[in-house]
Amino acid sequence: MMLTTKQIMKNSEHFSWQFTRNVKLCLLGVAVICSPQILAGEPLLDEPIKPIPLTVDVDLKKVALGRLLFHEPRLSGDNTVSCATCHDLKTGGVDRTKVSIGIKGRKGIINSPTVYNSGLLFRQFWDGRAETLEDQIDWPIQNPIEMGSQWPDVLAKLYDDDKYPGMFKAIYDDGITRENVKNAIAEFERSLITPNSRFDQYLRGDENAITAKEKRGYMLFKRYGCISCHQGVAVGGNMFQVFGAINSYFKVRGNITEADMGRFNVTGNPEDKHVFKVPSLRMVALTPPYLHDGTAKTMLDAEDVMFKFQLGRKAPKKDKEAMVAFLKTLVGEHPEMKK
Amino acid sequence: MKKISSIFLLVGAIAFSGALGFYLVKTMPVQQDIAFADNIENIQKLQTLDAAWSLAALYTYSTPNSDFDEVAAYLPRVRELRETLSISDLATGDVPDTLKNKLMRFLLMIESKEESIEHFKSNFAVMRNSLKFLPLASRALNVKLRKMDDEKHAASINDLYERTNAFLQRPDEGTRESLLMDLNKKDEVLMEFPESIANPLGNFISHARVLVERKIQLDSSIERVVNLKTNKIGDELITQYKAYYTDALATQYDEQFIHFIFSLIAALLLAIAAITGAVMLFRQSQEFTEKLEQGIAEKTEAYEHASAEASGSMVDKNLDQSMEGMGRMVATVAHEINTPLGYLGSNLQVLHNGMEKMQALMNEFFTLKNDLGRMDNSDQISARIDNFSILVQNTQDEAMLDELPEIVDDMEGGIEQIQHVIKDLGDFSRKDRSDEDWFDIKQCVESALKMAKKEITSGTKVQLDLKDVPEIFGSPAEMNQVLINLINNAAHAIESTGRTDGLIKIRTSLEKEQVMISIMDNGEGIDDETRRKIFEPFFTTKDVGKGTGLGLAIVRRIVTKHGGKVLLKSIPGKGTNFVFVLPVKKKPQE
Numbered sequence: 001m002m003l004t005t006k007q008i009m010k011n012s013e014h015f016s017w018q019f020t021r022n023v024k025l026c027l028l029g030v031a032v033i034c035s036p037q038i039l040a041g042e043p044l045l046d047e048p049i050k051p052i053p054l055t056v057d058v059d060l061k062k063v064a065l066g067r068l069l070f071h072e073p074r075l076s077g078d079n080t081v082s083c084a085t086c087h088d089l090k091t092g093g094v095d096r097t098k099v100s101i102g103i104k105g106r107k108g109i110i111n112s113p114t115v116y117n118s119g120l121l122f123r124q125f126w127d128g129r130a131e132t133l134e135d136q137i138d139w140p141i142q143n144p145i146e147m148g149s150q151w152p153d154v155l156a157k158l159y160d161d162d163k164y165p166g167m168f169k170a171i172y173d174d175g176i177t178r179e180n181v182k183n184a185i186a187e188f189e190r191s192l193i194t195p196n197s198r199f200d201q202y203l204r205g206d207e208n209a210i211t212a213k214e215k216r217g218y219m220l221f222k223r224y225g226c227i228s229c230h231q232g233v234a235v236g237g238n239m240f241q242v243f244g245a246i247n248s249y250f251k252v253r254g255n256i257t258e259a260d261m262g263r264f265n266v267t268g269n270p271e272d273k274h275v276f277k278v279p280s281l282r283m284v285a286l287t288p289p290y291l292h293d294g295t296a297k298t299m300l301d302a303e304d305v306m307f308k309f310q311l312g313r314k315a316p317k318k319d320k321e322a323m324v325a326f327l328k329t330l331v332g333e334h335p336e337m338k339k
Numbered sequence: 340m341k342k343i344s345s346i347f348l349l350v351g352a353i354a355f356s357g358a359l360g361f362y363l364v365k366t367m368p369v370q371q372d373i374a375f376a377d378n379i380e381n382i383q384k385l386q387t388l389d390a391a392w393s394l395a396a397l398y399t400y401s402t403p404n405s406d407f408d409e410v411a412a413y414l415p416r417v418r419e420l421r422e423t424l425s426i427s428d429l430a431t432g433d434v435p436d437t438l439k440n441k442l443m444r445f446l447l448m449i450e451s452k453e454e455s456i457e458h459f460k461s462n463f464a465v466m467r468n469s470l471k472f473l474p475l476a477s478r479a480l481n482v483k484l485r486k487m488d489d490e491k492h493a494a495s496i497n498d499l500y501e502r503t504n505a506f507l508q509r510p511d512e513g514t515r516e517s518l519l520m521d522l523n524k525k526d527e528v529l530m531e532f533p534e535s536i537a538n539p540l541g542n543f544i545s546h547a548r549v550l551v552e553r554k555i556q557l558d559s560s561i562e563r564v565v566n567l568k569t570n571k572i573g574d575e576l577i578t579q580y581k582a583y584y585t586d587a588l589a590t591q592y593d594e595q596f597i598h599f600i601f602s603l604i605a606a607l608l609l610a611i612a613a614i615t616g617a618v619m620l621f622r623q624s625q626e627f628t629e630k631l632e633q634g635i636a637e638k639t640e641a642y643e644h645a646s647a648e649a650s651g652s653m654v655d656k657n658l659d660q661s662m663e664g665m666g667r668m669v670a671t672v673a674h675e676i677n678t679p680l681g682y683l684g685s686n687l688q689v690l691h692n693g694m695e696k697m698q699a700l701m702n703e704f705f706t707l708k709n710d711l712g713r714m715d716n717s718d719q720i721s722a723r724i725d726n727f728s729i730l731v732q733n734t735q736d737e738a739m740l741d742e743l744p745e746i747v748d749d750m751e752g753g754i755e756q757i758q759h760v761i762k763d764l765g766d767f768s769r770k771d772r773s774d775e776d777w778f779d780i781k782q783c784v785e786s787a788l789k790m791a792k793k794e795i796t797s798g799t800k801v802q803l804d805l806k807d808v809p810e811i812f813g814s815p816a817e818m819n820q821v822l823i824n825l826i827n828n829a830a831h832a833i834e835s836t837g838r839t840d841g842l843i844k845i846r847t848s849l850e851k852e853q854v855m856i857s858i859m860d861n862g863e864g865i866d867d868e869t870r871r872k873i874f875e876p877f878f879t880t881k882d883v884g885k886g887t888g889l890g891l892a893i894v895r896r897i898v899t900k901h902g903g904k905v906l907l908k909s910i911p912g913k914g915t916n917f918v919f920v921l922p923v924k925k926k927p928q929e
Contacts, residue, residue, distance in 0.1 A: 048404045122411035131418055212737045219689060219739070223682070223749065225468035232406040239407050239460040246469070246545045271458060271556070312545045313472060314538070 041205035048222070048231040051200035052117070052282070052332060058191045065167050066188025069181060074157045075141060077148035078103050083140070083185065087115040089336040092286025093192070098294030106145040109259045111294035114283045116334065119190035121237035121280060126259075126292045128240060128277045129266045133186035134179075151178045194282060194332030202329070210329050217326025220319050225311055234280035235330060242275045243292070246312030249305070250274060259292065285328040299324045375584050378429045379577060385420045385449060386573040388413060396456055396564050400463060401673040403681020407460055414453070421446055429580065438583055441576045448569045455563035462557040467678060469546040473503065474752040476543040483536060492536075496543065499525065503547045509793050510554045522548050679753035686746045686753075693738035700734045703727065777926060778815040780847055780854060781805045787822035788845070794830040799841030808847050808854045809923045813901045821894050825858045825917050828891070832862025832915060853903075853920040864911040873907070894919075 069075065073082045086100035086108075087093050093114035100108045110126055118124065124136035140146040141154065158164040158176050165176060172180045199218075201209035210218075221227055230236040240263055243249050250256050258265065263272040276292055289295070290302035303320045307313060392413045399405040424430065429442055477500040484493040499521065506514050526544050529537050707727050714720050735741070784805060795801065811818070826843065833841035844859040865873065874895045898905050903921040 046404050048406045050406065050408065122414055131414070212733075216736070216739055216742070219685075219742070222685070223745075225471065228464040228468050232408040232411075238411040239464065240457050241461050241464060245465045246549055267454065269454070275461065311468065312542050312549075313476075314542070 041207055043205040044203050047203060048227050049199070049203065049235055050233045051203045052120070052193050052195040052197070052233055054195045056119070056191060056193050058187055059171075061171050062184050062187035063191045065171060066184040066186070066191075068163075068167075069185050070188050074161075075147055075149060075154055076103050077150075077153070079157075081147050083115070086112045086140075086146075089115070089192070089334075090339060092116065092283050092337075094287045096288055098289055100146075102143070102146040103148045106148075108145060109257065110292050111289065113279060114287050115189055116192045116194050116283050117234055117237070117280055119193065120234040121277070122239070123277060126276045126279075127263045127266050133189050134182045137182045137185055154178075154181065192334060192336065194334045194337075197282070197330050197332035199326070199329040200332060211325075213322055214325045214329050217322035217324070220315075221323050221326055224307070224313070224315060224319075224323075226306065226323070229278040229310075230281050235282055236278040237280035239278050240272075240275050241278050241310070242273075243309065244274055245310045247309050249309040252309075253293075253295070262292075281327060282330050282332065285331050299327060374428050374432075375580075378424065378427050379580065381420050381424050381427070382445070382573055382577055382580075385417065385424070385445075386570050388417055388420065389449060389452060389569050389573075392417070392452070392456065393564050396459060397561075399460075400561070401677055403677050403684070410456065410460065417449060417453070421449055435583065438576075438579055441572070441579060445569065445572045445576050448572060452564070452569060455560050459557070459560040459564050462553050462560055465549060466553055466557055469550045470507075470678065470756070471682065471749075471752065473500065473543070473546050473550065474755050475748060476539060476546060478748075478752070480536070480539050480543055483539070487536075495525075496540075499543075499547060503550060506551060507554055509790075510558065511793060512555075512797060515551055515555065518551050519548065522551070676757055679756040683750050683753045686750050689739060689746055690743070693740065693743060696734045696738035700730060703730060775812065775814050777810040777812050778818070780808060780811055780818070780856060780921075783815055783818050784822055784845055784847065784856070787819050787826060790819075791823050791826040791830065794827045794834075795843070796830065796834050796841060798839035799830065799833050799843060802842065802844045804844065804846040806846075806848045808849045810926065811854060811901070811921050812924050812926075813921070814897075817897045818901070821897050821919070822856075822858075824891065824894050828917075829858055829860035829862060829915070832860050832864070834862075836863045849923070850920075852923055854923060855918060855920050857916060857918045859914065859916040861914040864913055864915055865907070865909040866911045870907065870909065874905075 070083045070087075073079050073085075075082060081103050086095045088095055093116040094112050098111060100112045102108060113126070118133060122128075124130035124133060125139070130136035130139065141149050141151070155176055155178065158168075158181070168176045168180060168184075171184070174180065198209045199214075202215075221230075229239060229241050232238045243262065244251075250260055261273060263275040263277075264270070266272070284290070284299060288299070289297050290299070291305060296302035296305055300320055303315075303323060307315055307320075392410070395410045395413065399407060399410055424442065425446055428434070430439060477496060480496050481493050484490075484496065499518075502514070502518055502521075506518055522544050525540070529541055529544075532540060704727070707723060710723065711720060714723075739746075784803070788801065788803075826845075829843045830841075833843070838861070840861075842859075842861050844857070846855075846857045846859075848855050848857075874891050895905050898919045898921070901921055903919055906918045906920075907915070908918070909915040
């Protein structure tokens, strides 16, 4: 028993070093709900998917400030678009459109990924061009088709506000700065983990947390090889992969855009053509449409594409449905999802 | 008047010595010390992280069910250290450009390491799937084609499959090109097959192609991940930085000393005018000297401490490096066996679970059969039978009966893969190492050449002059190893010159009742000093990971054991000739 608890501790510590913050946020009191389940059965320690830690170390003051800023339309050029516009926390952290709409109705060029669990990802954006959540924020703020803003304007607007100057001063000695705005938003994003999914309960030893069909789906997910890329705590989000690993996706789809070049745009290395960050599947059940181009409307559609181009093999519909059932068990909990 | 002037001088002297003291305190390079120690520490931390990172990547490679979280977790730590160093005074401050450039090279190397690790992860993930799928696809195709009595195509698929496997065991450019060409040819005639064949055949070709295309990429990304050139550059950087710092420190003290002397002279001049002032000034400067000496002593101590720490960690790293080659070999073999073992294990679990459920169902069936004999109420009977069929239905789902054939198929594929690895290792030591027998050295040369082929660069020619010689009595497996080691050395000696007209000559002949085997190369050659140590165990001139330093020690041990001798001739820059002779024994009459 000592060993098991230790292992779980190790698992949760595994990511907590990323967060060298001082306050421990216990989301939802989830830990209390879960602890009997931890004791219920032997946890599955050797699985390639690991449960999301139940708690995350974040600075609650920064989280509160970051939450306000995340919903703050004044971060955009014409005060109409906030982070939450495209990353709606009530709908899985996305807007569920093929590409998002920025200021003045401008259309994005790539499907918006969810903001939930983004703190667990090893890099940000589909092409991984930002190394941290802080870095990531510069792009949407300044991109003319997204929030179309300039930092000096953003900072000026925040200075003019009644509450922001005081809130910043209470946390940061130097008050409202570009780095501090980014840090607060990033801290809020780091708090957006979704622990205690049914699948995590299963991993923690509750054998009945998922049904026979869902277990079968998980077995198939491993057997067909999806697990080679979609693994780890976030079920993805810790590596890059070429889209079209076995058969060329872009030859079939045609009309190749700059966004389709993926990581090549960042490194210029020909080996990185059409290479993308493997997306996390944690919230996949809530975040249609799928793929970087948003062309797959349902999870089954996305699986079809994955089988054809990434796995290079066929699967009966029954298997794909079982895998969809499994994917649905990956969705965890967060207070923001219920608000 | 005199009194007034001496007071004036006294005040002046005090002011002067005060200024001197202020100057001394101000120039005490305490801050610089901390920065120096920090920089050294950060470089060392980065080196350590870098080495651990490689190991973590190798671990995922050799462990079934591994995930990449741990490997990814290094990123932020490496990034932080990289950023700290790139804005440190070593990068931006008043240091020589050579040192700055060295640091930049070191940091760039770490950055390209990140890239190598990413490529390793992507290639590995794809290859892992295809390696598992290819045997299944090939077997399924074979079964289908044989059912249609199409032996010809079945055989050609088999051939492609075998060749792909052989390539994966010993990849080389030539085989790669011809294999890819043949795969493409098959792809072009896909349309000629009925759909039931064309689809699985298309998949088979895609996977075989991916394996062949990615194998060399994967190997080279692993090579780049494991090869700790960063470590070497880091060590050089530390050494240069320390040398610079010691110099800088010395110059600084020289300057201070000149200033000191200068002020002393000035003070003495003043003292001639006013004894009081001079005495005071002298006292002050005595304290000053003490302070300076104390400062130097402290600094030297701190510096010695830092360098002792640094050299200590360097020793550790060297230890790591010698483990590295072995670690890689173990990781590779472990990976090749562990990957199929991984899914053999998990599939067995599914089977085990299914068997339990089936057992329960069977028990239920016998109970039902017993009970039915004793029942006469038809409602009761049909209720029991209904219950039983629900149970059957549930068992079918829970035991995953539909999956069982494929699961067993998977397992067969896994076993086949392990057999391949074992067969490969078996080739290497065809018989037990200690098994002795009569054998033909010519065959031994040919099989060793096959195994060492991977090491020989494409421009290098191999010339064989194998005369018939009597059979040798001894261990053919061990002799094989001697030859492989010598051929490998020849190949590496040529490779390090970078020449494209490499030549390896292998001759066997009978001279004075002894079998002579000579292996000659036109590589870089061996200098006298190296020659003296070359047969010592763990002595190596090769890059880390290229040689264990045991090769020639083993050669000498085996040849001596067989009653023979090893001779070595070499001209640095021209080439090397290894000759070993083995005694001819009388073969007993049968």
